[in-house]
Amino acid sequence: MLNVSDLACSRGERRLFANVGFSLAPGEWLHVQGENGAGKTSLMRLLVGLSPADAGTILWRNEPTPSAEFRRDMIYLGHHAAVKEDLTPLENLRLAAALDGIELDEHASMAALIRLGLRGREELPVRVLSAGQKRRVLLARLLTRPAVLWVLDEAFNALDVSAVKLLGELIGEHLAVGGMAVLTSHQPLPVPGGKALML
Amino acid sequence: MNSFLATVRRDLLLAMRRKSEVLTAVFFFVIVTSLFPLGIGPEPALLRKIAPGILWVAALLATLLGLPRLFAADHVDGTLEQMALSPSPLGLLVAGKILAHWLLCGLPLVLLAPVLGVQFDLDASALGILMLALLLGTPLLSLIGAIGAALTLGVRGGGVLLALLVLPLYIPALIFGAGAVEAHIAGLGAGGHLSLLAAMLALAVFFAPWATTAALRVALE
Amino acid sequence: MRQSIIQWFKFGSPQSFYPLAGRMIPWFWAAAIAFGIAGLWISFFVAPTDAQQGEGYRIIFVHVPASWMSMFLYLIMAFWAGLGLALNTRVSGMMAQAIAPTGALMALLSLWTGALWGKPMWGAWWVWDARLTSELILFFLYLGFMALQAAIDDPRRADKAGAILALVGVVNIPIIYFSVKWWNTLHQGSTINMNKAPSMAHTMLWGMLLMALCFWMYSIAVALTRVRAIILERERHTEWVKHAVA
Numbered sequence: 222m223l224n225v226s227d228l229a230c231s232r233g234e235r236r237l238f239a240n241v242g243f244s245l246a247p248g249e250w251l252h253v254q255g256e257n258g259a260g261k262t263s264l265m266r267l268l269v270g271l272s273p274a275d276a277g278t279i280l281w282r283n284e285p286t287p288s289a290e291f292r293r294d295m296i297y298l299g300h301h302a303a304v305k306e307d308l309t310p311l312e313n314l315r316l317a318a319a320l321d322g323i324e325l326d327e328h329a330s331m332a333a334l335i336r337l338g339l340r341g342r343e344e345l346p347v348r349v350l351s352a353g354q355k356r357r358v359l360l361a362r363l364l365t366r367p368a369v370l371w372v373l374d375e376a377f378n379a380l381d382v383s384a385v386k387l388l389g390e391l392i393g394e395h396l397a398v399g400g401m402a403v404l405t406s407h408q409p410l411p412v413p414g415g416k417a418l419m420l
Numbered sequence: 421m422n423s424f425l426a427t428v429r430r431d432l433l434l435a436m437r438r439k440s441e442v443l444t445a446v447f448f449f450v451i452v453t454s455l456f457p458l459g460i461g462p463e464p465a466l467l468r469k470i471a472p473g474i475l476w477v478a479a480l481l482a483t484l485l486g487l488p489r490l491f492a493a494d495h496v497d498g499t500l501e502q503m504a505l506s507p508s509p510l511g512l513l514v515a516g517k518i519l520a521h522w523l524l525c526g527l528p529l530v531l532l533a534p535v536l537g538v539q540f541d542l543d544a545s546a547l548g549i550l551m552l553a554l555l556l557g558t559p560l561l562s563l564i565g566a567i568g569a570a571l572t573l574g575v576r577g578g579g580v581l582l583a584l585l586v587l588p589l590y591i592p593a594l595i596f597g598a599g600a601v602e603a604h605i606a607g608l609g610a611g612g613h614l615s616l617l618a619a620m621l622a623l624a625v626f627f628a629p630w631a632t633t634a635a636l637r638v639a640l641e
Numbered sequence: 642m643r644q645s646i647i648q649w650f651k652f653g654s655p656q657s658f659y660p661l662a663g664r665m666i667p668w669f670w671a672a673a674i675a676f677g678i679a680g681l682w683i684s685f686f687v688a689p690t691d692a693q694q695g696e697g698y699r700i701i702f703v704h705v706p707a708s709w710m711s712m713f714l715y716l717i718m719a720f721w722a723g724l725g726l727a728l729n730t731r732v733s734g735m736m737a738q739a740i741a742p743t744g745a746l747m748a749l750l751s752l753w754t755g756a757l758w759g760k761p762m763w764g765a766w767w768v769w770d771a772r773l774t775s776e777l778i779l780f781f782l783y784l785g786f787m788a789l790q791a792a793i794d795d796p797r798r799a800d801k802a803g804a805i806l807a808l809v810g811v812v813n814i815p816i817i818y819f820s821v822k823w824w825n826t827l828h829q830g831s832t833i834n835m836n837k838a839p840s841m842a843h844t845m846l847w848g849m850l851l852m853a854l855c856f857w858m859y860s861i862a863v864a865l866t867r868v869r870a871i872i873l874e875r876e877r878h879t880e881w882v883k884h885a886v887a
Contacts (some may be wrong), residue, residue, distance in 0.1 A: 224439060233795070234878040269505055271501065271504065271505070271640055271641065272640075272641040273641070273729075288523045289507070292505060292506065292507045295505070297501075297502075297505050299498060299501065300496020300498070301497060301499075301501060302497050302498060303497065303498035303499050303501065303502050304497070304499070305430075305434060305499060306497070307434055307437035307438060308433065308434070308437070312433070313640045314633070316426060316429070316430045317435075317499075317502065319429075319430075320421065320423050320426050320427060320430065320502075320506055320508060321423065321507050322422055322507060322508045323421075323504075323509055333609065342481065346437075383500060403548040408623030474756075492707055554713075562848075567805075567806075567809055571789060571802050571805060571806055572789070572792075573660055575789075575792045576792050577792060578792075581785075581788055581789060581792055584781070584784065584785045584788055585785040585788075585789060585806065588778050588781040588782055588785065588817070589809070589810075589813050589817075590819070591778060591817055591820065592816050592817055592820035595820045595821065595823070595824045596820060599824065616820075620816065627812065631805055631808070631809055634805055635802060635805050637799070638801040638802050638805065639802070641797075641798060
């Protein structure tokens with residue numbers, strides 16, 4: 222499904238990595254590892270199509286990315302909060318879905334927020350939430366946005382023990398139904414199996 | 421199309437939570453236009469003559485004031501990145517943001533212009549033409565301005581640079597917008613000016629969101 | 642076909658372009674000097690004194706070619722910029738960046754000589770003539786392009802952002818020109834018009850053409866010199882530059 226070959230990337234004058242390749246089939250996930258500055262985030266941004274690669278190809282369902290199909294099938298959560306501080310978690314979730322062209326009813330959004338332990342916070346502005354709770358608002362999108370490929374950059378940062386466990390469960394459930402995931406992290410991840418890529 | 425309307429709704433909702441930012445540009449417009457009679461003198465004939473130009477230049481600057489914020493907040497908190505990766509076409513979302521910007525920064529100027537025009541001793545029919553010209557011209561300003569805002573996104577000294585990039589491109593809108601009112605006052609009829617403004621607006625509606633989208637993708641790299 | 646075009650531009654990599662440009666520069670300088678001498682000789686010694694404007698009119702031999710060049714150079718700059726955007730070739734962006742200062746210089750020269758001409762002709766350093774006004778706006782467009790490129794640190798992003806701006810400018814220049822022209826006729830009627838210089842003698846036309854050729858050659862020589870400097874600066878970490886400079 223996802224085939225990456227000979228990917229190369231440089232930042233300014235420095236070559237970050239070259240000849241990176243991997244492939245993922247349904248139910249598989251990839252753990253991208255590397256030191257600070259090794260280019261993990263750059264690889265993620267190349268993969269999702271935010272920045273162009275110096276060389277190499279990325280194929281999704283045998284089509285070069287970024288295709289419309291790839292955009293529909295993929296969700297990327299990066300370093301940024303990617304939530305609006307002035308809106309409530311509920312509004313954030315529903316507007317983000319509407320922007321993606323998805324009709325999301327209040328019931329489904331509430332269910333996602335409750336699953337992420339934000340019960341009782343859904344009508345507060347995100348501004349007053351803690352860093353970990355903001356992160357949970359973002360992660361709720363994993364439940365409301367149907368996607369086959371999850372690309373999560375340092376998704377476990379700023380999460381407490383229970384949230385780390387919860388995200389591990391979510392990824393596990395996603396893989397169990399034939400989903401795929403690409404994750405970066407320094408720490409060992411609470412997800413069994415998985416391929417590893419060292420940058 | 422739904423995602424287009426959703427973007428408009430989202431930006432309007434965000435603006436409602438931060439009303440002061442919207443009102444700043446409107447107050448700026450009011451204050452700047454009110455300064456000119458104080459600086460030049462209250463002679464009605466002279467004021468009538470300079471009114472179209474002054475109201476238009478003030479509208480130009482007021483629009484410019486709100487432009488740096490068009491994409492900056494979404495860029496900083498990462499929601500712009502999410503838009504760029506959304507299954508909806510980015511051009512559609514960008515068009516929605518531009519429409520919301522016009523509703524917040526352009527439309528209030530159109531509605532306020534007659535009140536300010538009275539300060540300059542314009543008669544009712546001239547005020548009507550002024551509103552019509554602004555109604556066609558301010559969306560044009562938002563559309564062209566969006567290109568500049570996208571190009572200067574996250575760039576050092578972005579605000580001043582934005583003015584340098586965008587103001588020369590605003591000149592045709594200024595000429596035909598102010599010209600419409602002047603021609604009407606001179607008894608020449610404003611039809612030609614207004615149709616040219618409409619033609620430029622039609623061109624910009626197709627071209628500007630596309631150029632803005634390209635510039636945003638470059639800025640996000 | 643498309644593939645071969647791309648190959649051709651890939652071949653025009655900074656490394657192969659650098660020595661090529663170096664070999665071409667002296668020839669363009671020589672041509673610029675030759676055309677310049679011929680053009681100046683015609684404009685000062687051959688062209689007749691104008692009956693109405695006296696000797697002062699001779700400034701058009703610099704003014705008109707400079708105005709032409711300022712417009713041509715914007716088009717060429719936009720062409721290179723667009724090429725760089727479409728084919729993602731590196732030299733294209735550098736060429737656009739190298740042309741901009743020369744274009745701005747030509748626009749400034751045109752404004753300056755226009756003012757010098759205006760003083761004896763119309764008794765004012767500046768009149769809101771349609772052509773002078775358009776030239777001023779063109780000068781602003783050049784300044785905007787250079788300021789945008791200078792403000793962005795990453796050269797690749799600077800090239801792309803500059804390219805989009807240059808293309809937007811190209812679409813706008815005709816609109817700006819015609820709007821300024823219309824504005825001018827509405828406000829000034831037919832009082833002043835630089836356009837209608839008294840019927841142009843053949844020798845005058847020759848002088849202007851030769852001077853225009855001189856400016857062309859000069860612009861190419863200077864742009865190539867500048868692009869060589871840009872190549873060295875951007876590729877300074879590569880092996881071949883270390884060899885070339887050492």
